[in-house]
Amino acid sequence: MDALVPLFDALLGALLLWLAWQSIFAADLFRAVVSFMIFGLLMALAWVRLEAPDIALAEAAIGAGVTGALLLSALGRLPRERYAEAAQHILSHSYWLLFWAPVVLLAWFLWSLEAAPPSPPGLGEMVAIHQPAAGVDNPVTAVLLAFRALDTLLEIGVLLLGSLAIWSLGPSPWSTGPAMPSPALPAMARALFPAFVLVSVYLLWRGSHAPGGAFPAGAVMGAGGVLMLLAGARPWLTGGEQGPWRWLLTLGLGTMLVVASVTQFAGYVFFQYPSDWSGRLITLLELAAGLSIALLLFALYLGGQPPVRWRDRGWQ
Amino acid sequence: MIPDLFQIGPSLLFVAPLFAAIAAFVRPRAGAGIYLVSAGLITVASLALVLMVGTLGAWRMDLGGWVPPLGIGWQVDGLSVAMLLLTALVMGGAGVYRVAEGDAGHSPLFWPLWLFLWGGLNALFLSADLFNLYVTLELVSLAAVALIAMGGRTALVPAWRYFIATLLGSTVFLMGVALLYGQHGSLDMRLLQGALGPAAIELLASLLITLGLLLKGAVFPLHFWLPAAHGRAPSAVSAALSGVVVTAAFYLMVRLWFGPFSPMLTPALALALGAMGAMGILWGGVMALLQRRLKMLIAYSTVSQLGYVLLVFPLVASGILAAQAWHGAVVLILTHGFAKAALFLSAGVLIRSLGHDRIDRLKGPGQGPALAWLAFALGAVSLVGLPPSGGFMAKWWLLQSALAAGAWHWALVILAGSLLTAVYLFRVLGGPTAGAMTPSSDHSTRAMGFTALILALAAWIPGFVPIPLTGALADTWGMP
Numbered sequence: 001m002d003a004l005v006p007l008f009d010a011l012l013g014a015l016l017l018w019l020a021w022q023s024i025f026a027a028d029l030f031r032a033v034v035s036f037m038i039f040g041l042l043m044a045l046a047w048v049r050l051e052a053p054d055i056a057l058a059e060a061a062i063g064a065g066v067t068g069a070l071l072l073s074a075l076g077r078l079p080r081e082r083y084a085e086a087a088q089h090i091l092s093h094s095y096w097l098l099f100w101a102p103v104v105l106l107a108w109f110l111w112s113l114e115a116a117p118p119s120p121p122g123l124g125e126m127v128a129i130h131q132p133a134a135g136v137d138n139p140v141t142a143v144l145l146a147f148r149a150l151d152t153l154l155e156i157g158v159l160l161l162g163s164l165a166i167w168s169l170g171p172s173p174w175s176t177g178p179a180m181p182s183p184a185l186p187a188m189a190r191a192l193f194p195a196f197v198l199v200s201v202y203l204l205w206r207g208s209h210a211p212g213g214a215f216p217a218g219a220v221m222g223a224g225g226v227l228m229l230l231a232g233a234r235p236w237l238t239g240g241e242q243g244p245w246r247w248l249l250t251l252g253l254g255t256m257l258v259v260a261s262v263t264q265f266a267g268y269v270f271f272q273y274p275s276d277w278s279g280r281l282i283t284l285l286e287l288a289a290g291l292s293i294a295l296l297l298f299a300l301y302l303g304g305q306p307p308v309r310w311r312d313r314g315w316q
Numbered sequence: 317m318i319p320d321l322f323q324i325g326p327s328l329l330f331v332a333p334l335f336a337a338i339a340a341f342v343r344p345r346a347g348a349g350i351y352l353v354s355a356g357l358i359t360v361a362s363l364a365l366v367l368m369v370g371t372l373g374a375w376r377m378d379l380g381g382w383v384p385p386l387g388i389g390w391q392v393d394g395l396s397v398a399m400l401l402l403t404a405l406v407m408g409g410a411g412v413y414r415v416a417e418g419d420a421g422h423s424p425l426f427w428p429l430w431l432f433l434w435g436g437l438n439a440l441f442l443s444a445d446l447f448n449l450y451v452t453l454e455l456v457s458l459a460a461v462a463l464i465a466m467g468g469r470t471a472l473v474p475a476w477r478y479f480i481a482t483l484l485g486s487t488v489f490l491m492g493v494a495l496l497y498g499q500h501g502s503l504d505m506r507l508l509q510g511a512l513g514p515a516a517i518e519l520l521a522s523l524l525i526t527l528g529l530l531l532k533g534a535v536f537p538l539h540f541w542l543p544a545a546h547g548r549a550p551s552a553v554s555a556a557l558s559g560v561v562v563t564a565a566f567y568l569m570v571r572l573w574f575g576p577f578s579p580m581l582t583p584a585l586a587l588a589l590g591a592m593g594a595m596g597i598l599w600g601g602v603m604a605l606l607q608r609r610l611k612m613l614i615a616y617s618t619v620s621q622l623g624y625v626l627l628v629f630p631l632v633a634s635g636i637l638a639a640q641a642w643h644g645a646v647v648l649i650l651t652h653g654f655a656k657a658a659l660f661l662s663a664g665v666l667i668r669s670l671g672h673d674r675i676d677r678l679k680g681p682g683q684g685p686a687l688a689w690l691a692f693a694l695g696a697v698s699l700v701g702l703p704p705s706g707g708f709m710a711k712w713w714l715l716q717s718a719l720a721a722g723a724w725h726w727a728l729v730i731l732a733g734s735l736l737t738a739v740y741l742f743r744v745l746g747g748p749t750a751g752a753m754t755p756s757s758d759h760s761t762r763a764m765g766f767t768a769l770i771l772a773l774a775a776w777i778p779g780f781v782p783i784p785l786t787g788a789l790a791d792t793w794g795m796p
Contacts, residue, residue, distance in 0.1 A: 122501050126386050147382045154439065154451040157334065161432045161455060164341065165462035168425040241344055250338040257338075261331045264320070270327040271380040305425075 009049060016042055029078070033071045040064030053211040054140040057203075061219035066297050069226050073301065077173060135278030137209035144213065145282045149271055153256040156289055160253055163299045167239070172304035189231035196224025204290045208279075214252075214286045218293025225298040237299060239306040249299060252292030256285055322375055325368065326392050326442055328361045329400060333435035340427035347427035348415045354431065355408045358438070362404035365397045376444070376506070384445065384504035391444040391506070395646065399441040399567050402650050405774055406559040406657045407434045409767045413661050414552040416763035417668075423466060433459035433556065440564055446493045446503045446525075449568065450486065453532070457482040460561050464549040474544035481541040482532055489528030495521035508576040522577045526569065533565030535626065536596035539619045543603070546615035551664025554611065555657035555771075558618040563649050566625045570645065573629065586633035593626025594729040601736030605743070610663045610673035613740060614656065620733060621652050621699060627714060627726055634721040644713030651698055651706035651775045658695035658772035662688040665764045675744055687765030689745075694772035696741040701734050706778035 019042065022035035040063035047056035127139050127147065134146035144152045200221040207213030229235055237245050259281055260271040268274065273281045299306075336354035340347040374393035378384065411430060436455030443449050461482070465475040497503055499518060500511050512518050534542035542562070546554045573581050573589075600620025607613040625648060631641035665688035667673045678684075698705035701712070711730060718726040 122497070123385060130382070130386055146380060147387050148448075150379050150388050151448055151451050154436075154448070154455055157432065157435070158451070158454050158458060161429070161458050161462075164425055164428050164432070165458055165465075168423055168429060168462050169465060246342045250341060253334065254338050257331055257334055261327060264323055264327065269320075269379070269381050270323050270377065273380070 012042060012046055012049070016046065029075055033068065033075055036071065037064050037068035040068065054213070057211055057216040058219070061216050061223070065223050066219055066226075066301075069223065070301060073303065077303075133275065133278075134282070135273075135275070135280075136282055138207060138211070138213070140211065141207050141213055141282065141286070145285055146273070146278070149256070149260070149285075152289070153253065153260065156252045156256065156292065159293065159296045159300075160250060163249065163296050166300060166303065167305035170304045172239075172302040172306045186231045186233075189227050189233070193224050193228055196220055196227070200224070200290070200294065204286060207286055208283060214289040214293060217290045219297060221290070221294035222297030222301075225294065226301045229298075229301065234310050235298075235302060235306060236310075237295065237302065237306050238308055238310065240308045245295070249292060249295050252285075252289035252296075255288035259285060321364075321368070322392075323377065325361055325365050326377060326390055329358060329365070329438045330435065330442065332357050332361070333431045333438060337428045337431035337435060340431060341425070344424035344427075347424055351411055351427050351431065352415065355404075355411055358434070359404045359408050362397070362401045365392060366401050368392075369394055369397045385502035385507055388448050389444040389504050389506065390442040392442065395567070395571060396441045398646060398650060399564075400438060402563070402653045403434065403437045403441065403560050406653055406771065407437070407556055409771045410552040410555040410559075410657060410661065413555070413664070413764050413767040414550075416760045416767065417552070417664075418760055426463075426466060429459050429462050429466075430556075433463065433561070437560055437564060441567070444505045446496065446505065446508075448503070450490050450493055453486055453489065453564075456561060456564065457486065457532070460553075460557060463553040464545050464557070466553065467549045471545075471548040474541070474548045477541045478545040481538075485528040485531035487528070488524050488531070492521040492524030492526075492528065495524070505571070505576050509578075510576075512576055512579055514580050514582075519580050522572070522580055525572065529565040529569050530592070533562055533569070533622065534619055535592050536599050536619065536623065537592075539596065539600070542619055543612055543615040546618060546660075547609065547612040551611070551660050551667070554615070554664075555660040558615065558660060559653040559657035562618060562622060563653055566622060566649060570625070570628065570642075574632070574642070581629065581633060583630075583633055586629040589626050590630035590726065593623040593629075594726070596620060596623030596626070597729055597733035598736070601733055601740065604740040605736065607740075608675055610666065610675055610678065610744065611660065613675065613744070614659045614663060617659075617699065617737065617740070618652075618656060620737065621648075621656070624648050624711070624714065624730070624733065627718075627730070630723070630726065631714065631717045631721065634717075634723060636721040637717040640713045641717035644710050644717065647706060647713070647778050648710035651710055651778060654771050654775035655695040655698040655707060658691050658768045658775065659699070661764065661768035661771065662692040662695070665761060665768060666692075668764070669761055678744065685761055685765055687762060687769055691765060691768035691772045693745055694769070695775060696745060698772070698775040700738045700741060704779040705776045707775060709778050 016039060019035045019039040023032045023039055026032040026035060040059060043063060044056040044060035047053070047059055124139075127143060130147070131137075131139055131142045134142040136142050136146070200217040203212040203217035203220060204214065205212070207217070259273070263272055263274060264270055266274070332354050336350050340350045343350070369392060374391065377390040377392070379388045379390065381387075407430075414426070414430075433456060436452050436459060440449060440452035440456060443452055457479075461475050461479045464471055464478060467475075493503065495517060496508065496512075499521070500508060502508060502511070512522075531538045546557050549557060597620050600616050600618070600623060604613045604616035604620060607616060625645050628641050628645035632638040663673055666678070666684050669688075670678070670684050694705075698707035701707040701710070703712075711734060715727055715730050718724075718730060
């Protein structure tokens with residue numbers, strides 16, 4: 001049995017390389033996108049093999065799920081005759097040069113490298129020592145929301161900024177969306193949606209002591225919303241100025257900014273949590289961030305600024 | 317308990333623009349007002365930080381009380397506060413220009429994007445952590461792409477090209493960061509300083525990081541995306557991009573190669589970086605000379621002028637008057653930022669009042685609003701490097717260092733670049749000045765002209781006020 005493990009790893013590595021090649025060079029864009037989604041799933045498997053279940057979860061939910069859905073919806077809006085053209089136009093020769101320069105550099109260095117000394121350990125031990133002080137049981141959550149909370153704040157900022165950037169490019173094309181893909185989809189989506197909500201709440205709760213947390217939870221919830229959209233539901237996220245949506249989209253970033261800055265007025269340093277409150281504050285941040293992430297991923301999928309009022313497309 | 321100013325000051329610079337971005341998104345109609353209030357606050361805080369570092373010296377912050385390598389550190393030293401002040405004045409000035417321009421036809425999402433850009437830049441200049449720097453670079457790039465795209469239909473393709481280029485730059489940068497973390501288990505620049513040696517894998521990591529930054533800084537021959545992106549963007553955005561955003565990549569190169577990467581800065585590598593800078597100076601200058609549109613000319617001028625910053629590597633490596641070369645490069649970054657922002661803003665005023673920016677039809681300062689021409693001329697003089705402007709100080713220091721080291725080839729490049737700059741800028745200014753200079757027709761054009769003028773004057777400050785830069789910069793690393 002143990003002899004099979006290296007074989008499995010080798011196979012996984014080879015498949016990953018082949019799928020990466022396919023998703024870059026496949027002449028048919030649909031094939032490329034599907035290869036990319038499978039790549040994400042196998043990559044998640046690779047993370048499991050590397051004993052990084054948190055990254056595996058995120059990779060599966062975001063790398064394969066959300067990104068795949070985004071790519072497929074972009075593909076659906078591309079004029080069919082431009083498929084082949086697009087494959088050639090998107091990347092000109094200079095980009096390929098830039099792409100290969102680091103690869104060649106890397107290969108050359110790896111070639112010229114002598115037998116490298118075993119690399120020193122990362123920060124795992126240090127995180128384990130300080131984790132109790134952060135007030136959570138999951139080391140990944142401790143890193144994301146305590147030790148390196150600034151990175152997480154900025155990442156949520158990037159997500160919000162991404163949505164704003166897409167809104168700034170024009171109105172959402174969903175109001176003139178494609179026709180219903182399958183008559184069975186609406187009923188199925190309605191049946192599945194509670195499951196999505198349940199799973200994301202579970203992941204959020206789990207984040208305090210085991211792999212899970214705001215990003216996977218938000219991604220699952222967002223994916224549920226995307227499924228409803230695909231099934232023809234009327235999106236409830238509007239671009240109106242007065243609606244609650246703008247508050248909810250910014251809730252994650254706003255809460256983190258407030259928590260980071262107010263404790264300074266009680267004598268703490270920037271981004272320091274009072275030690276008695278640490279666990280509760282982190283749970284609050286997870287909740288706010290998870291909600292915003294779900295909505296933001298959904299907003300990304302709308303592909304533009306939603307109208308003030310959606311026209312009812314119904315469930316027909 | 318009294319809040320600690322050493323904590324509040326930097327954190328305000330980080331928090332204020334992001335809060336303002338949220339507010340401007342939730343209340344789009346109040347966008348300009350929210351922007352003005354936050355811009356005032358940030359500018360005051362930046363000035364306060366400059367004074368604090370100038371009088372009390374540099375300090376570091378451990379965010380959340382978690383000491384690196386576990387947590388993320390910020391550094392508040394001479395180099396970062398200089399960049400923060402540049403950002404405050406350029407982003408502040410260009411934003412006021414945008415307010416004066418009026419709202420007609422503008423997307424209400426401009427202000428949230430603009431404030432996100434500002435927040436990302438402030439976070440970048442404060443950060444002392446390589447991964448955190450990557451995230452701030454992402455924030456800055458994404459905001460910049462969206463802002464370029466606001467230039468209308470013709471700006472979409474340049475914005476897209478910039479997006480691809482900058483994303484590639486980020487990815488390569490991140491690869492280098494991951495390699496360093498794998499080797500040393502730390503991302504903090506202070507901790508990495510002294511820990512890095514001239515081993516192959518560390519050289520690879522630093523080269524990857526530098527490659528990413530060269531791409532983001534549009535260094536010759538990777539400058540292909542810059543002219544169209546900066547030329548097609550709305551004028552206020554062009555000013556911010558050329559004045560600060562591109563410059564951030566140069567800031568990081570200087571900080572890294574004279575900081576943690578310094579053991580790897582071999583003469584050959586310094587020569588290679590300097591040669592890229594020299595090629596950029598000449599190529600950008602010649603291309604600027606060939607342009608037909610004013611904004612494209614100014615954009616190519618950015619490729620040319622920022623090439624000077626890379627000359628600092630061979631000049632410092634030669635070891636003679638190294639500190640002077642280094643200060644010259646920093647002052648060049650600052651004065652170029654101010655002067656270039658002034659040039660883009662005055663070009664914007666000219667386009668607004670004349671309806672075009674074709675150089676052959678501009679006919680010199682005889683036509684159009686006098687204020688804009690004045691700002692253009694003052695900015696141009698500093699860019700060329702004529703005394704007593706700030707640009708003169710910068711180029712003079714670089715030149716002195718080159719001459720003292722006997723590096724005639726660098727001295728020649730510095731002089732040739734200045735000559736090229738003079739030719740392409742005075743080609744614009746060379747029309748009949750005796751014509752009827754029209755005073756600005758309306759309030760908003762006048763206000764726009766004033767912001768350009770103030771930025772142009774800021775580029776002259778280092779020539780008159782002996783800024784305590786030498787002292788402030790000296791404690792950045794204690795060397796060179």
